[in-house]
Amino acid sequence: MQKRRFTALIAGLFASTALGFSMPATAQQYKDEYKLSTVLGEAFPWGWGAKRWADLVAEKTEGRIKIKVYPGTSLVSGDQTKEFTALRQGIIDMAVGSTINWSPQVKELNLFALPFLMPDHKAIDALTQGRVGKKMFDILAERDVVPLAWGENGFREVSNSKKPIRTPEDVKGMKMRVVGSPLFLATFNALGANPTQMSWADAQPAMATGAVDGQENPLAVFNAAKLHTVGQKNLTLWGYVADPLIFVVNKSVWNSWSEADRKAVSEAAQQAAKEEIARARAGISAADDALLKEIEANGVAVVRLTDAERDAFRQATAGVYKEWAEKIGADLVKQAEEDIAKR
Known part of the structure; x- marks a missing residue:
């Protein structure tokens, strides 16, 4: 009886593989290093926030997820408007991206660039931390990425x-x-x-x-x-x-991680974003x-x-x-x- 059950289990696993069903995240191979794209380097709040996220992820996952930051949108030869497409395609694993740069692919993100819509920082917060921010994340989630937190480049x-x-x-x-x-x-x-x-x-x-x-x-x-x-x-x-930033992960990459590591990456993004916003608003x-x-x-x-x-x-x-x-x-x-x- 036990032999028949074991044989049936093995047959079921092979069938799942043949039909294209994925194995649990814990069974998938993690990359040696994940590529995180951003426009600006560490001298700027934007780039600092990306590096801070990478460091926090390494700390919270005990080194299971290692991230290298690529400033200057160097993974797409410096073409900022191609970053979101490359992220969806898996050329980029993660990003701290600009709503402006991604707006050609996601029309709703143009909201933040409507002239004189937001008069102050409280107005930005009312959008990113409220109903509009949630709606934007829902829209992005339908485009092969997992949005985790809002950052900020600032008023232009x-x-x-x-x-x-x-x-x-x-x-x-x-x-x-x-x-x-x-x-x-x-x-x-x-x-x-x-x-x-x-x-x-x-x-x-x-x-x-x-x-x-x-x-x-x-x-x-x-x-x-x-x-x-x-x-x-x-x-x-x-x-x-104003130019809000978004901390995101490619959906396939996200799905390859264990539930515990997803939680760690998400918490790291939220902490880094909060600290990055404080830097962007300082002085x-x-x-x-x-x-x-x-x-x-x-x-x-x-x-x-x-x-x-x-x-x-x-x-x-x-x-x-x-x-x-x-x-x-x-x-x-x-x-x-x-x-x-x-x-």
């Missing part, structure tokens, strides 16, 4: 080598480097600028040679990249969009403006817009907001607006 401020920017008129005709997103092109075109899509690797040389006049990026990026050394002497705090508030003072000490003229001045930019880009709200999904945008209003 505008700088240039020509003159202080206080009004939409000041932007007209300026050659501006923007990320590879149609929404960013539309926003700067609405302001009368001459936007040029360019990877971050190409941006700094372009500023140094005068091929472009300006750019837009979070203050932590502006300072760590020393953009004052490439002619960016005028900086305007307009906070027109740029009224209570703590150390980073802004450091930027000004480097000879950069910082313009702080009044509410009325900022509203002029909002009105100038209102048509772009309306057009893209329909592309993103009117219900999702309405939900975001409601949650921000309740903050």
Whole structure:
């Protein structure tokens, strides 16, 4: 009787294999090393957060999962907009990715780039930590990745080598480097600028040679990249969009891990993301403006817009907001607006 049961068990296992059913995660082979993609290196909060995640995973899994961070989106030859596709395909195992860079493949992520949607950090939190954030994670989960935590690159401020920017008129005709997103092109075109899509690797040389006049990026990026050394002497705090980051794992990789290791990776992502957000927000508030003072000490003229001045930019880009709200999904945008209003 026992022999027949054993024979039946073996036959069942072979049948499962033939039909393509996977064995339990604990029976699968872990990789010697997992590849984690990010745009910026450790000098920036973004890259620091990726390295922190990798270190925490190694610690929490007792070395079972080893991760190497690849900054500069080097796994896709520096093309930031191809990162999400490579992640889905398994070329990349893990990533701390930008909602902006992934928006060409996931249209809903353009929500965060709607001009002047989010007025402050509480507004970002209302979205990423609320109904909208959960909805975004559900959408991503249908695209071969497992999202684990929200990080933050920060509010993107505008700088240039020509003159202080206080009004939409000041932007007209300026050659501006923007990320590879149609929404960013539309926003700067609405302001009368001459936007040029360019990877971050190409941006700094372009500023140094005068091929472009300006750019837009979070203050932590502006300072760590020393953009004052490439002619960016005028900086305007307009906070027109913010750039949340997402800690994710390729779904096949995720499924190859034991349940205990999945839990460890998830907890590590959440801890690293929380610490990364704190770094991204440090030194740029009224209570703590150390980073802004450091930027000004480097000879950069910082313009702080009044509410009325900022509203002029909002009105100038209102048509772009309306057009893209329909592309993103009117219900999702309405939900975001409601949650921000309740903050």
